[in-house]
Amino acid sequence: MIILKNLSKSFGSRVLWKDLDLTVEPGRMLALVGASGSGKTTLLNCMGLLERPTGGQILFEGSDVTRLGPGRQRRFRRDHLGYLFQNYALIENATVKANLDVARRRGTRPDQAAALERVGLAGREKEKVHYLSGGEQQRVALARLMVKQPSLVLADEPTGALDSDNGAMVVDVLREMSRSGCAVVIATHNDSVRDACDTAFDVAAQREFAPR
Numbered sequence: 001m002i003i004l005k006n007l008s009k010s011f012g013s014r015v016l017w018k019d020l021d022l023t024v025e026p027g028r029m030l031a032l033v034g035a036s037g038s039g040k041t042t043l044l045n046c047m048g049l050l051e052r053p054t055g056g057q058i059l060f061e062g063s064d065v066t067r068l069g070p071g072r073q074r075r076f077r078r079d080h081l082g083y084l085f086q087n088y089a090l091i092e093n094a095t096v097k098a099n100l101d102v103a104r105r106r107g108t109r110p111d112q113a114a115a116l117e118r119v120g121l122a123g124r125e126k127e128k129v130h131y132l133s134g135g136e137q138q139r140v141a142l143a144r145l146m147v148k149q150p151s152l153v154l155a156d157e158p159t160g161a162l163d164s165d166n167g168a169m170v171v172d173v174l175r176e177m178s179r180s181g182c183a184v185v186i187a188t189h190n191d192s193v194r195d196a197c198d199t200a201f202d203v204a205a206q207r208e209f210a211p212r
């Protein structure tokens, strides 16, 4: 379980949010919503330990991960977190398979072929990522998440670059991951993505609500 407690973030004199409290439970999908500039991406980055909050705590299974040193933060990201961000963070000059291999956690033997088939990229293992389209790269990033099976998935506008069928597939895969126990947080402006989540949190109003 991830608990954000009294979290605040400012850039200079600009306060994005203050005393923000939010709990994300395993097996749940939470949408982060709010006007452009309200700080959804920044909140995901803080939860993903890519940015430091100005104040407050992020508790992961009881420990405050914002206080970990750089090495332990790196291990925490490697062992527990999965990102689905707009730049995909793939190794561009490597093959699809090499990108999935990197995500495999020690001691696990995930079915890479099944993950690629699930995202509509069956048999594309040997292709170099930089020859793939933007939407295909995003789907490789999704297959990589399936291979990694993290405890917490952080997704930033995950359907942004995709047509509606592929957008629906991304949401379905994230739902399957949440059913298998993963906590999923999705920053989105898309009402149908929000409505597919169990709960929504308006970052500007700091208010949680039922999406439908």
Ligand SMILES: Nc1ncnc2c1ncn2[C@@H]1O[C@H](COP(=O)(O)OP(=O)(O)OP(=O)(O)O)[C@@H](O)[C@H]1O
Pocket (backbone or CB within 6 Å): 011, 016, 034, 035, 036, 037, 038, 039, 040, 041, 042, 043, 187
């Ligand atoms: N490193 C930074 N330094 C200064 N300001 C920043 C920095 N990162 C983000 N901001 C500002 O913080 C605000 C929130 O940005 P953020 O990207 O988190 O919003 P958002 O809700 O995700 O927006 P959108 O819906 O448009 O993607 C913006 O005004 C942005 O300019």
